[in-house]
Amino acid sequence: MANRVFDRLHDIGFDGRGMTRPSYGEGENRAHALFEDIAREHGLEIRRDWASNLFITLPGRNRDLPVVMTGSHVxxxxxxxxxxxAAGAIAGLLILCAWARAAFQPERDTTLIVTRAEESVWFPVSYLGSRTAFGLLPAEALETPRSDDGVTLRDHMLACGAHPELCGKAPVLDPAKIDCFVELHIEQGPVLLEADVPVGVVTGICGSTRYRSAVIHGQYAHSGATxxxxxxxxxxxxxSMMMALHEDWKTVEAAGEEMTLTFGVCQTDPAQANFAAVPGKLDLVIDIRSRDEALLERMNTRVIEQARRVEAEFSVRVDLGPRTQSTPAVMDETIQAQVKELAAEMGxxxxxxxxxxGHDAATFAGQGVPTEMLFVRNENGSHNPDESMEMEDFLLGASLLERLLRKRAS
Incomplete structure (x- = not known):
């Protein structure tokens, strides 16, 4: 079943090179409909909230108990x-369908949430789906345009059957009624590959400080005559600004602190920049991540200081644009211990x-829900078409997730 669902998602999202399923777009809608169809075939409960997050539930014997939750995004x-x-969403679906086929009824409800809009490249709002689920999205965020078409979040929600008019009014998740949230996800770096280990037990999720639309304004001039x-x-x-911040990063690492610094976009204007001109404009994005909130603030201060320095030194104007940020999250130590104990039993x-x-799990942890993540080994990184997860590793991770959910739900 796992291969079949992955293949269906591939068919839905394939753009000729990789997967493109924009948030609140046709591809994401079709992926959610696929999960809903499979859940219905297995007699599972299905509901959507006002923002069109999908909830699939296997009812427990005592429905008054706090619910066990898992899930991810598509x-x-x-x-x-x-x-x-998709790996985490599919793992949760497989588990609930297998339990339904086996007529297994846990003590408490067990729910898969397939969140909307986790990838903030489309709307510059971190954890949009999980934040709507907890009622944390400010109403003004509904006017945010999507990066590819300029249509607002509100209008994209309306187009897929959501109800943005209920923002701030509709019932949302109550942290006190959630026993735990566990998200399975592919690892997006090389740690598990290097360690030759199939599954990672996540201790914490980095927060971020970002400038998604920084612009350095200079003056175009003749390259030979100026x-x-x-x-x-x-x-x-x-x-100069990027190299100075890179040196700050090296200093941070030398002090034993952890962070990452990325300039994912750095480009001149293709319509005006040319071989024979001093460039008068540079578009730049800055992405800093760490589990240390104080370090994120220190680095944010350095970004501003370096912007002011290069303005004076190079006679330019730096417009950093709006800052977006997310808060670091700590995973639950008790659940981590349970995962390790179960993994040892399973070999x-x-x-x-x-x-x-960042992951939606950070939102759950931030609301006080006992939260954990399981990483599955994956080659070639992530956010590119060459993600390469072995099905054997996925099934090991899904089996470990199943044992954990069964333990928590029983």
Whole structure:
């Protein structure tokens, strides 16, 4: 069944090179409908909340007890892979369907949530789906345009049958009524591959500070006729700023602290920049991540300081644009211990590790829900078409998730 669902998702999202299922787009809608159809075939309960997050539940014997939850997302970045998000959603679906086929009824409800819009590349709002599920989305966020078409979140919600008019009014998840949330996900880096271990037990999720639309404004000028002292070179200012922040990163690591720094976009204007011109404009994005909130604030201060420095040194103007951020999350130590105990019983090798990427699990943890993540080994990183998860590793991770959910739900 797992291969069949992965194949169906591939058919839904394939763009000729990788997977493209935009948040609140046709591909994400079709993926949610696929999960709903399979759940209905197995007699599982199905509901959607006001934001069209999908909830699939196997009822427990005592429905008054706090619910056990698992889940992930099925939207992708542009030209992404077929396992990011989908692996966790499929694992949860497999478990509930298997329990239903075996007529197994847990003591408490067990629910899979397939969240909307986890990939914030489409709407610059972190954890959009899980935040709507808890009623944490401010109403003004509904006017955020999607990056590819400029249509607002509100209108995209309406187009797929959601009810944005109920934002702030509809019933939402109550943390006190959730026993735990466990998210399975592919690892998006090389740690498990290097360790030759199939499953990771996540200790924490990094937070972030980001500038998604920074612009350095200089002055276009003739490349041969303009001496350095007369230049307002946006590219040189950007290069100086990036290298200075990179040196800060090295200093942080030398002090034993953990963070990452990425400039995922750095480009001149293709319509005006050319071989014979001093570049007058540079678009830049800055992405800093760490599990240390104080370190994120320190680095944010350094970004601002470096922006002011290059303005003076290179005669440019730096517009950082709006800052977006997410809060680090700590995973539940009791559940981590349960995972390791179960893994030992099952003969599955695991290692403890942090998550450098953000996940909906961070929202659950931030609301006080006991939360854990399981990583499955994956080659070639993530957010690219070459994600390469072995089915054997996936089934090991899903089996471990099943044992954990069964333990918590019983």
């Amino acid at each position: 939207d992708t970045v542009p030209c992404g892979g077929n396992f990011d998000g 001496p350095r002292r007369f230049r307002s070179d946006a590219v040189m200012a950007g290069a 599955i090798a695991v290692v403890s590790m942090a998550s450098g990427a």
